[in-house]
Every structure is written in C-alpha cells, then in structure tokens.
Amino acid sequence: MGKIIVGEKAGFCFGVERALNIALESRKKHNLPVYILGSLIHNPRVVADLESQGIKTISDLQTIEGGGVLLIRSHGAGPQIFARAEQLGLKVIDATCPFVKQEQNLAKGLLRDGYQVMVVGDAQHPEVQAVVESVSNQAIVVNPSTLDALSKIRFSPKVGIVCQTTQNQEKLKLVVGMLLPLVKELKVYNTICNATRERQAETYDLARKAALLLVVGGKNSANTCKLAEIGSSLIPTYHIESIDEIKPQWLEGKNLIGVTAGASTPQEQISEVVDWLKLNLAGGIDMEENQIKSEQLTEEVNKIEASEPAVENGEMRLDQEIPLLEEGSIVEGIIVAVGDDEVAVNVGGKSDLEIPLRELTAEKISSAREV
Template identity: 60%
Template sequence: MGREIIVGEKAGCCFGVKRALEIAGATREKYQGPVYTLGPLIHNPAVVENMKEAGIIPCESLEEAEPGGVLIIRSHGAGPEVFTAARRRGLRVVDATCPFVRHEQKLAARLHQEGYKVVVVGDPGHAEVQAVAASVPGGAEIIDPAAVKTGEAKISLPARVGIVCQTTQTQENLAGVISAILPGIKELKVFNTICSATVERQREVYDLACRVDILLVVGGRNSANTRKLAEIGSSLVSTYHIEGVEEIDPRWFRQKRVIGVTAGASTPREQINAVIDWLEENLQEEWT
C-alpha cells in the first residue's frame, strides 16, 4: 500500500492576510515612490522577501522611511500614535489592518470608556497585542497565557476588568486567564475576539493529527498561529514546523504511511503546493 497525503482544507492565508497582501500589491502599483511597512506586513519571511524584491520595504522605525513615501500599516495593526507620527513625517498612510484586529482595538477602547481596566490576553511581544494595548488611552494590561500556565504571571487588577483577546489565541488560553483573575475582581466583561478562522484551523489540525502518522505545518516561525498549530499537532503525532521544502528531511517519513499537511494563516497557497509537490516527487510508494 502506498503513501497517502492529506491536506487540511483550512490551510493557508486567512481573510485578513489575503486582504493585506492585496492592499500592498495595489499600493505598489498605484504609487511610484518608496513604499514601506512598519515591521513585516505578515509573519512569513519568504513572502516579506518577495515583497522587498517588488519594492515594498519593511522598516523597524518611521525614521527609516523617507518623507513623501507611503507607509502600509500591517495586518496586525498599530496604535493611533503611529498614524499621527507617520503623517507628521510626511508619509501617506495606507491601512491594511485586519478588520478583526481593528474590531478588537475598538472594543478595547470602548471598555476603557466604560470605566473598565482593559486586559489584553496574548503574547506581550506580538505586534497585534501591542497595537491593541496602544489603542487604549494610558495603555492596557497585557496578560500572557503562557505565564499564567506556569504560575509566573504577577496579576494585580482593580475591581472592574474588561477583556479582549489576541485573535490567534486558543479558547483554552483565554479561559485559563479568566479563571486566574476571576477570584480577585468584582466585575468582569469579556469580548471573545478570537478569530473564527483561528478556531476552525485549530479544530481541524486536531482532527487531522488524529488521522495521520506524521504532520507537516508550513509557515513562518515568527507566526504565532502557525506555532500554535504545530503545538497542537505535536501533542498528538510526530509534527514538524517548516518554513519551506528545503527544511524537509526524508528520514522523517520512515515507517510513516499517512502524511498530513497544514499551514498557518500567513502561508500562501504556493508554499503549501511546493511542499505537496516535494512529497509526491520524492517519497517512494513503498513506505516500510
């Protein structure tokens, strides 16, 4: 019996990433001058490199962008002070923030207006989490679910707390933070801002991992949602997180008949297809 390759139906770019890439491409075509992104537009090194070749340059600070150029706000969003500073520098601003992230920012600001201490559940180093926190006047409290799990989180909150959540977190992580803070507060308002596409992908990778002998998760290592898919897969089956076909080791597939392939929300279809093509071209029918 030959090998079987099963590809996740939800694998690949989500709505927000596709939209950001389309906006970036259209912006590059429309404007002749320099086009920048503040940080990588999406968390996929190969895509960012291709964009650089097309003349869309990621910069680490606004000072790197020449006045008169165009600044694309990446899919993870930015705080209002970034928009203001960019325009003051003489940059034309094009907003490619994912609509779900923008909604999260608006909910966080609303909670602040209603008198709640705003808590953002997520990775403190993630661009989206930082952008959401920056949308709250005076800032927000960021609670890292990983620190809550290990008991390292130091949490001190007032009586009234309002929560939003990084769109690529898991429901388990959100629930864990809620459970941790609930005993110490009097009133809690929660907006579950986890993206439905994230939930669907995580459910699918769980089901897929239960059906295969080995799982490949394709996407940038700097992609939080891709790492989470790999983490779920690893809890169930031999799982490898790869950015491209050049990282594949044929030895992984010894004694493995059914191969699963999925990908993060920042992984274009052509990268997934390249992995599938490699598997079909390089693995022999005989698998023992």
C-alpha cells in the same frame, strides 16, 4: 497504502490576503515609494517577494527620506504611528485586519466604561502592542504560557478581556477560569479570529487521524506556531518553512501524513511540500493524496465599521451579541467574504455564518461570486 491529508483551512486567511492585495495595489497606484513598518505578515518568503516588487519593510519611520506611502500592516498600529507618519508628510494606507481593528475598538470601549483592560496574548507580538497602544498603554498583557503572574497582579473590581486574534482557544478559557475568582465583575470578548478557531479545530482533527503532521509557515508566525503546538500535543509534528528542512527519516513507517499551514502561508508554499512528499516517497510508499480544496475566500469588506461594534451618540455599544437564530428568522448581516463555494456573513459581534453555495440561491450557478 499511504496518504497525504492537506487541511482545508491551510493557507491565507482573508485578512492576510486583503493586506497583500492592498500592498500590491498601493505600489501600482502611487508613484511613490511604499514602506511597511515591520513585516506585513510573518512569512519570510512573502516579505522577500514584496521587497522584490519595491515594497520595503522598515523598522523605524526615521529611515524614510523624501516622503512616500506608509502601509499599516495587518497586525495594526498604535495612534502614535499614525500621528508620526502625518508629521513626516507620509500618505498612510491602513491594511489592519478588520478583526484586529474590532479588537482595538472593544478595548477602547472597555476602558471608557471603567474596566481594567486585559489583553490575553504575547506582549511582544505587534498586534498586542497595537491594542495596548490604542488604549494609551492602559492595559495589562497576560501571556497564557506564564499564568503564575496572575496571582501577583492587583486587579480592579471590573476587568474586561480582549484576546490576541491568533491565540489558542483553550488557553483563553484557562485564563478566564483562573481570573473569575479574583475579580468582582468580568467582561470577556472572545476576539480570536474565526479563521484561527477553525484552523486550530481542523489541526486537532488532522493530528487525531495522521501519524505525523507537517505545519508549513514562518517560524515567527504566532498562529502557525500555535498549530505546531497543537499537533505536538498529539503526534510527532514538525514546523517547517521550506522543503529543505524535511528529513526523510521523519516519514519512515508513517502511513498517513497530515499537512497544514498558518494564515500567512501562500498556497504555492503548501503545494511545494505536498509535491515533495509525493516525489520523494513514491519509491518507498505508494502515496495517494487526499486532496482537499484550500479555502481561498476573497475579502469583500467595503466598510470596516460595519463589522465593528455599533456607535450611538458617541458611545460604543459593547452589549452586541449574536442574535437568537431560529428556523424562519430574518436577520441583517454584513457580507465579509465571498469565495467560490461559500459566503461568510457577520451577524453580530465576532461571529460569521458560512452559507454554502447550495443554500445561497435556487438558481443554478457555479460560483458564489455570480450572485
């Protein structure tokens, strides 16, 4: 009997959901045109939906006439964008993902401490460009897909690394391993987002179980492309944006089909694919869906600074590590996301602890939001 397995982590991460909520709230709150410099998220369907609600995507600030609101997308932007928007009299609302903002601040701190800054990622990705611009373009970008270039770079004695939040964990390890013999001192901040790490690990697991994997999301979405890359390394994998791209012959003889999606893919887009599979395969294969509830965490970051490196006397402390946790330990943390079934708490650096509902309180409650 055939089955469909849908990844639990498929769909919006809290940073993307936060950016969308900010965009929609900005449109309601301000009686002004709302503009986004570049796509808010890398999903054509979502971008089109925002356009239909009066939130316009632009490629150049100079196209804005008569003022308005400029929304900084989740990928972030360099300081010159903020300065130029101010010169044009635009109201700026920053929807940068807190994890991306943290990556920028870590890069600034490395530069201040005399490290040659290296960003592991795609030089053409807006997040990476924003990080480089945040350190006045004094950073080297290394793409894990073209590591031959490492041997041609003249490194400083001290090198500090940050990483595009949607990069592949294994590729970051590869870069670090190759760089170790080339420098005297190496400081590495694994700024890959927790949601990215979890989604990639889950995709490996799906690919080991399934006979075929469908990855749903924008073709220009870096994190979605990474999932397709992971799947393709193990089983036949197809990266699709809509059900129109699915070819029935892909599914012939496949008794277990995995479905996952990137962080910029809305739930309804995932559901359309699952519904198509159930409808179109019902005649040939008795489909039995293995339903797994998708992660729908609501972003609760009230103070972005709380989840970023501490600042003392104007100097950023870059030695923050995860506290040593033992049974009975009491530590301070920042709640970064609240869902029905769990609460995510940041306890230092980039690490979040997920507290399940059953461990949250002794009281009988049906949702973590009731606490």
